[in-house]
Amino acid sequence: MANIREGKTKDFVQEEGRCYFKFKDTMTGTADGSFDTGGNMVAGSKEGAGLESLKVSKYFFELLKEKGIKTHYISANLDEGTMDIKKGKLFGDGLEVITRFVAVGSFIRRYGKYAEEGQKLDAYTEITLKDDQREDPLITKDALVMLNILTAEQYEEIVALNVKISNIIKEELAKHGLELYDIKLEYGMVDGTDEIVLIDEVSGGNMRAYKGDTYIEPLELSKYLDIK
Secondary structure (H helix, E strand, O other), X not given: OOEEEEOOOEEEEEEOOEEEEEEOOEEEEOOOOOEOOOOOEEEXXXXXXXXXXXXXXXXXXXHHHHOOOOEOEXXXXXXXXXXXXXXXXXXXXXXXXEEEEEOOOHHHHHHOOOXXXXXXXXXXXXXXXXXXXXXXXXXXXXXXXXXXXOOHHHHHHHHHHHHHHHHHHHHHHHHOOOEEEEEEXXXXXXXXXXXXXXXXXXXXXXXXXXXXOEEOOHHHHHHHOOOO
């Protein structure tokens, strides 16, 4: 019998030794029903949204595998809308690691007194807690260590890994005439090991990409990457 944990945009399914994500067409957003990849609630659905996220995730996970980056990804089935993954565990209830190359969004909302929108950033990286009730608050290295969510060594490894992966994705987007402004990724450990790996998904909803001054909508990214 399958054990299913429902998420906002995909479900985690475990059955007969197999673990996989089942992607859905639901999209996150705000209370007024506006779609927003940074939102903490389901704002509605759009036909084909799940397949778009899966296609782009497959593209980037397979690219990262070629680059020697270890992830929880095994394979993807576009017809079924599923992505097979290695079973693992989160740090705490989950962390989001954000690397920024251009100052936009929440960075400006927090630091706009000292920064200008569009200002270049040198792969500035920060971590937030996955906590919908508290709107995914920022957390410092010291707090992560003190609260036994990460060790100091794990923190440094995750930040360095996020910068490395972000730059790989940035370079890939640049080949298609796109500029990566920022990206949000997640990490965990494969069951039975203490090895940190990239988890969750790597889709248009994880990142802000632009072509010139035009923001690329998350569900449009596959077109620019020529993903069929």
